Amino acid sequence: MMMAMGPSRRRASWTARVGAAVAVTVLAAGCSASSPPEDEQPPTESAALRVETVTGAERLDEQTRTEVEGAVGDVLSDYVLAAFLGEFPRQEFVQAFEPFTSVAARKATRDIDLLTAATARDATDVRATDLDAKLSFLSQEGEVHGGTAKVHFAFDATMEDATTRPLVLDGRLMLQANDDGTWSIFGYDVTFDDGAGTPVEAES
Amino acid sequence: MRTMASTRSGTTWLRRAPALVGLLVGAALVVPAGSVHPTRISLTTVGTAKAVDAGDGIVWVLALGSEAAAGDDVSSGLTDAIQLVGVHLDTGRAVAIGLPRDLYVEMSDGRARLNTALRDEGPEGAAREVDDLLGIEPDVVVVTGFEGFLSMMGAVGDVQVDSPTAFTTEEGGVQVRRGRNTFDADEALSYARTRETLPGGSDFERAANHQRLLLGVLERLRDAEDEAGFMEAVTLSALGGLQTDMSPPQVYRLVQALTTVDPSRTDACIIVGTFGVESGASIVHPDVEQARAVGRDAQDDARLQGGCRDGSG
Numbered sequence: 001m002m003m004a005m006g007p008s009r010r011r012a013s014w015t016a017r018v019g020a021a022v023a024v025t026v027l028a029a030g031c032s033a034s035s036p037p038e039d040e041q042p043p044t045e046s047a048a049l050r051v052e053t054v055t056g057a058e059r060l061d062e063q064t065r066t067e068v069e070g071a072v073g074d075v076l077s078d079y080v081l082a083a084f085l086g087e088f089p090r091q092e093f094v095q096a097f098e099p100f101t102s103v104a105a106r107k108a109t110r111d112i113d114l115l116t117a118a119t120a121r122d123a124t125d126v127r128a129t130d131l132d133a134k135l136s137f138l139s140q141e142g143e144v145h146g147g148t149a150k151v152h153f154a155f156d157a158t159m160e161d162a163t164t165r166p167l168v169l170d171g172r173l174m175l176q177a178n179d180d181g182t183w184s185i186f187g188y189d190v191t192f193d194d195g196a197g198t199p200v201e202a203e204s
Numbered sequence: 205m206r207t208m209a210s211t212r213s214g215t216t217w218l219r220r221a222p223a224l225v226g227l228l229v230g231a232a233l234v235v236p237a238g239s240v241h242p243t244r245i246s247l248t249t250v251g252t253a254k255a256v257d258a259g260d261g262i263v264w265v266l267a268l269g270s271e272a273a274a275g276d277d278v279s280s281g282l283t284d285a286i287q288l289v290g291v292h293l294d295t296g297r298a299v300a301i302g303l304p305r306d307l308y309v310e311m312s313d314g315r316a317r318l319n320t321a322l323r324d325e326g327p328e329g330a331a332r333e334v335d336d337l338l339g340i341e342p343d344v345v346v347v348t349g350f351e352g353f354l355s356m357m358g359a360v361g362d363v364q365v366d367s368p369t370a371f372t373t374e375e376g377g378v379q380v381r382r383g384r385n386t387f388d389a390d391e392a393l394s395y396a397r398t399r400e401t402l403p404g405g406s407d408f409e410r411a412a413n414h415q416r417l418l419l420g421v422l423e424r425l426r427d428a429e430d431e432a433g434f435m436e437a438v439t440l441s442a443l444g445g446l447q448t449d450m451s452p453p454q455v456y457r458l459v460q461a462l463t464t465v466d467p468s469r470t471d472a473c474i475i476v477g478t479f480g481v482e483s484g485a486s487i488v489h490p491d492v493e494q495a496r497a498v499g500r501d502a503q504d505d506a507r508l509q510g511g512c513r514d515g516s517g
């Protein structure tokens with residue numbers, strides 16, 4: 001299952017999307033058949049979010065599996081968009097925690113530098129280069145109660161001086177199924193590399 | 205496939221988290237003597253963050269191990285394992301307070317051994333007795349029997365347990381050596397049940413072994429939590445192996461929250477007392493003063509800053 005992240009946000013029904021994705025799609029305009037002239041700035045379109053179930057869905061029917069993958073994909077994409085993409089430069093990142101449970105959101109604000117692109121707030125643009133989520137579901141008697149998304153989210157942040165900083169978030173996001181069919185993130189265990197290299201001069 | 209982007213704006217900005225570069229910087233500056241070629245290198249800034257919402261503050265779990273026969277309701281059995289475990293969800297600390305089964309306590313229809321509380325008064329009654337003794341009301345009561353224990357330990361996998369003494373288990377003939385041991389599910393059950401062949405043959409030692417086993421399980425959970433499906437498999441086994449009124453999502457969140465506990469930041473204590481005999485049965489008159497003091501010490505921060513107060517120093 002894939003979804004693309006680009007410059008204009010639009011919510012779409014997951015019912016139109018089916019299946020699990022098996023490949024990354026990077027929608028760089030330069031790779032398309034109608035490549036722009038070299039002197040034009042290529043659009044900064046982002047990689048698609050790839051969502052793949054790896055465990056826990058063995059006893060789910062196809063419809064249920066598609067629905068839960070879609071619901072989790074919605075939550076992850078909402079988080080990625082608000083945490084790493086959108087307009088830059090900007091100062092506001094806490095809206096990234098809207099898909100979190102209240103306690104998890106409160107804790108996440110303390111870790112905002114490690115859960116969002118806040119340390120690259122001065123960037124002029126951020127583009128996703130790889131968005132991968134492998135899902136493990138907790139299901140019992142046909143009902144899905146929660147799951148873990150093992151994520152690898154990579155971005156390129158273009159800074160004011162035109163240099164590029166790679167941002168990489170790896171780890172686990174823990175999710176629960178809510179009674180209304182939506183999902184929330186109730187925990188995280190991540191490593192974040194903000195690409196802010198610290199120059200060190202050494203002799204060799 | 206769809207195209208999305210956010211158009212967020214605002215002014216909120218929170219403090220920057222500390223960066224872990226010092227060690228790398230130090231390492232980078234160690235150069236062989238006589239090196240003369242300046243090199244400019246770049247060290248990236250990497251940080252980790254972990255938190256789980258399983259409630260606020262401390263969650264107190266009363267964990268009971270029942271001797272009910274296979275196939276019987278675990279609530280109908282006597283409890284040979286009684287541990288009150290406090291997990292601080294904000295600090296990553298935890299405390300385990302072991303209550304020997306023979307503690308002679310006041311129950312609703314007279315004095316009796318604590319291990320009868322579950323059978324005679326149910327989970328709420330067992331929680332009430334623990335509250336009366338320690339002054340800490342359990343938030344959750346979980347009960348398991350032999351089958352449930354084996355199922356859960358099977359999902360957890362082999363655990364490593366540090367033993368201060370060597371002994372052979374009463375059943376299964378497991379040779380427990382002083383130092384680190386690796387137990388599979390069956391060996392872990394034999395280890396947890398053994399009392400008579402412990403060096404002192406006491407239930408205090410057995411309760412301490414239960415705490416060592418809990419610590420081994422915690423370390424195993426933390427070691428394997430990144431494996432795809434591991435935490436879900438453990439939770440599924442807990443849902444089948446535990447009797448509790450927690451919902452499946454609550455159990456899942458609690459299992460995930462356990463891994464936020466740093467094993468090196470845990471405290472453990474056994475409530476002691478004086479031996480006696482009542483109606484021909486061995487009992488232990490609890491050291492109420494110790495129990496209350498330990499409860500007061502632990503209740504706000506899941507720590508025992510004043511120690512166990514059991515005379516061991």
